[in-house]
Amino acid sequence: MAQQPIVQLRNLTKVIRGKKLIDSLNLDLYPGQITGFLGPNGAGKTTTIRMMTGLMHPTEGEVLIEGQSLQGHYEEAISKVGVIVENPEMYKYMSGYKNLLHFARMHRQVSKERIDEVVRQVGLEKRIHEKVSTYSLGMRQRLGLAQALLHRPKFLILDEPTNGLDPAGIREFRTYLRKIAAEEGVSVFVSSHLLSEIELMCDRIAIIQNGQLIDIREMHNEAETVYYVEAEPLAKVQEVAQQLQIEYIVQAKGLELQIPKEQVPQLVNELVAQQVNIFAIQPQQKTLEEQFLEMTGGGQIAESHTK
Amino acid sequence: MLNLIQNEWMKLWHQKATWAMLGILVVIIIAFSGLNKYYEERETRDWHTVEKEQIETYTQILAEEDAASNSYIQDEITISEYRLAHDIAPPNGMTVADFMDFGVDLITIVTLFAVIVGASIVSSEFSTGTIKMLLTRPASRAKILTSKLVTTFIYGLFMLAVNFALVWIVAFILFNGNTGTLLEVVNGQVQEVNVWKNLMEVSSLSAGNFIMSVLFAFLIGSVFRSSALAIGLTMFLSFMGGMVVMLLSKYSFAKYIWLAHTDLTQYANGGQHMLTGVTMPFSITVLAVYALIFLVISYWSFMKRDVTA
Ligand SMILES: Nc1ncnc2c1ncn2[C@@H]1O[C@H](COP(=O)(O)OP(=O)(O)OP(=O)(O)O)[C@@H](O)[C@H]1O
């Protein structure tokens, strides 16, 4: 990508009591891009996010925000970041509005109008003047999102933000993130266990396991796709596949062919020429869930990885 | 910085405990003044007669008793004679100044309230998890801690102001009619007691205990992130500290323990420190050094440690 990254993790490492929780992480995050952060429980997502927000000090390496080191120029660097770490804890004894006022005062130039605007965006207008202790979990999440957006950050870090949101809320949230990424060029880094969510929302995913980044991939890339072809007679289809040197797996009513997208028309033409009756041809992308489980090896929580 | 203090002040007054402490202070003052007014005993006879009677009684006692306990009684006789000679009436019932003295006693309670606030202003952010919301902002950790420390002291000063203002108002309403002059004998000379100067002196010397207790509670609260521990330990030391110093008084290092110096009021009215050879400048120096140590540890711990709340 030609653009300058907004956030760069350089060799980020965290050791606590001899345990290497995060091991030399390198990652660039770009404007306008939504990056999902995946990993099994205890993989180190929250720990990484805590270091990216200055809550924890890295043992080694650094976090750069627009080229500035978070450790060296904390105030300047963090002013561009909006954060939700795990549950957004608010001051329960104050109203949602007072909470926002409180955080607004900590930033330069957040006007009262901006507070009202954000409140409207997260759909809390009706309840904003009530005490946070009377809010439901989802309402607290919405308030959490509001405080993260107040100062129009260029970079948004969200640790499990959809936890507790209702389906409509999740959908709004997703649409909203896509919107600020596309329109304002905000870079979003979001960790979640909801893979279907990540799949719908993200342009790119980073997968962490045992404190190491094991994969970074762009979503919706169809380089290696599988097409399912349902046709009769199947024997003819197999012949064609062999002719075109396509690998295939035989299924009950059709074949799974490993074939790049560009070759699909050629295949169809050939099948038609051979007078095969085609009922369906459909791309078979592996779901993110399948890919994720494949890569991280199932649901086992890794043993505390000593090194 | 002002914004941060404004924030802390807002959060403080949205908590019930803050209002409860204010309420308790007001109730104590009003209840105490009411009781005093109710049980107040006033002399109805003319004060000249009373003074004359007193001189007679004291002279009789003086004739019977041995010389050891005489100086007090001797002084009382001198004062009574002086009153009659110069026509200076004694105070009748409780005076405004007497009641202000009660306000000075209440500094202990106000100190306790400031300790409670100082102990929890940092630790509560950790126990509720709001600390991560607070620290991921363009304000350094040093600034945030400073705003909390300053707010604690502003709260303490505010409560002191409320205390003295209220005590004064109540005293003025209830006891203003009670006039009269307090006399004392200094070096054989009868002179007027400067009650207001004494009040001022004791109040300002109470600052030692006030500042040290708050700083200590703040230290424990921010290092151990537990308000219960901070309040408990501070209270324990302020009750037991004197005793500990007494037990250790035969060792020379005892005078380097800050607890030996927190009660500066022992120097009031020309008083002496309980350890021999210790002077007020020395006490203040020791306190200042400890105050600095407490602050350095608080800041260092708050700025360096990871936040996992
Ligand atoms: N303060 C700490 N001291 C020691 N170990 C810790 C500490 N905090 C986290 N860990 C360990 O670090 C590892 C990563 O934890 P982390 O919370 O980052 O995981 P996560 O990826 O966010 O998991 P989850 O999906 O459950 O939220 C875990 O093994 C955890 O036990």
Ligand SMILES: [Mg+2]
């Ligand atoms: Mg986590």
